Amino acid sequence: MARSTAFRLTARPTWRFSNLAPLGLMLASLPILAYLLFPILAIIFRVDLRVMLEHLVAREVSQAISLSLFTSAWSTALSLLFGTPLAYLLARYQFRGRSLIDTLIDLPMVLPPSVAGIALLMAFGRRGMLGSWLNDIGISLAFTTVAVVLAQVFVSAPFYIKTAISAFAGVERELEYAAEIDGASPWQVFRYMTVPLAWPVLLGGLVMSWARALGEFGATIIFAGNFPGRTQTMPLAIYLGFELDLNLALTLAMIMLVVSFGVLWLVKAILRQRV
Amino acid sequence: MSQRRTLFVLMALFALLLSACGQATPAAPSPSAEASTAPIVATTTTLNVFAAASLTTAFQEIATAFEAANPGVTVVYNFAGSQQLANQINEGAPADVFASANLKQMDVVIASGMVASGQEQNFAQNQLVLILPKENPAAVQTLADLTKPGLKLVLADKATPIGQYTLDVLSKASELPEYGATYAEAVLANVVSYEDDVRSVLTKVRLGEADAGILYTTDAALAADELVQISIPETINSIATYPIAPLAKSAAPEVAQAFVDFVRSAEGQAILVTYGFLSY
Structure with missing residues (x-):
């Protein structure tokens, strides 16, 4: 895997005054940058700190925050647990139907979340293909916290799996072969060679999938419904708050911004250390 | 190589977060231009x-x-x-x-x-009506049955007018001796979801996900053959x-x-x- 010159150009890690980015390029970057940041600043400036602190202690707000953190942590853990073997399989082996599977994994990312919600309802709803069977043995998933996690895994796992595939593919096979020749078992190769080498990218994929789970709205409201403390995650609380009490919605939006920014920054710091 | 991927991942991640944060905002209501642009033909x-x-x-x-x-x-x-x-x-x-x-x-x-x-x-x-899926899995016969433990009730959220009307109905019922003072509380304990709009209430009951729901008679009329309707007495019904x-x-x-x-x-x-x- 030879490093191309193009790569060196795009990935130049730092800039100094001696190699200042071309002025034209900087100017051309401005509109999209401003466009992306402006709405976020608009929220920040709109939030009244005193009102925000009042809302922060409101039961619905704290319930929504803890439910969001709880469910997104679970869905990220499930994506990691079940997504890693699949990603490794797809990264390492060529077999019939491989590209079909690869395309199928893309689907939940492309589908509108509302379609995901309807699909989950058709599968796991009380009269769904699997759900009716589950219902017979006394398990009902719709309207439960489990349904929230299922909705999040459905829409967010592909983000982790796709990134993990490229993470594993980026680990040089020669290193793995060398370890094998030295007598390492396949598990040892995976555990002590592949994972540590792929780790930064895997972590990036995990965070991406966590972020998607945290922001999940459409599939959740359709499949899991909306009940404070049980299925009302932050995005749902923000949506309904928008119709009822704008300050409540702004408070929650602000918290999401802070939490998301904090996690991204942290991950970036970790990656900077490791890379 | 991995650095480049990392960079890409982080960029994608950031974009994703922005989209995720904005996702919960409903689309701005677009005033229909239809009415103002309709051509006026002389004849x-x-x-x-x-x-x-x-x-x-x-x-x-x-x-x-x-x-x-x-x-x-x-x-x-x-x-x-x-x-x-x-x-x-x-x-x-x-x-x-x-x-x-x-x-x-x-x-x-x-x-x-x-x-x-x-x-x-x-x-x-327009008034409110109690609806059940055709098979009536929770065997609801009257409004009073909504307090049955384990029943799955779906209501519209209080952010919507219909959600407010529903709460009115429940609190009015609680004032009547035939339902009892704890009626509203017992019914609300059975709520599994507060839907963001009245049509979602209809869909969840129609699909059989919920055992019962409360909505407008006009919404119930859209799927009359798939539902059982139980009318809510005039004395406690909210009429629009x-x-x-x-x-x-x-x-x-x-x-x-x-x-x-x-x-x-x-x-x-x-x-x-x-x-x-x-x-x-």
């Missing part, structure tokens, strides 16, 4: 009717009947929430008739002089009244008045009744 009269969203299906049928009875007249609708329509009218949107889902928004346009006081007339009513009026600045006041009269005629009322409205 025909175009009647711009601003009507509440809940009237959509019923009023489309009324337009067909009205156009058949009045050759040369074309009815153009602008369906939206009543509050939004009242705002549009007050800001000068060209409208000939306003049909509101509540008296409050009619009062708003009367207050601004867009409708001459006394011109408004009530033409329909729909007023209609020609607008003071209408370019075709006679046609506007004719439309209002048609809606209130036996023919218009019959159409409204088929869509679950109560004749006024």
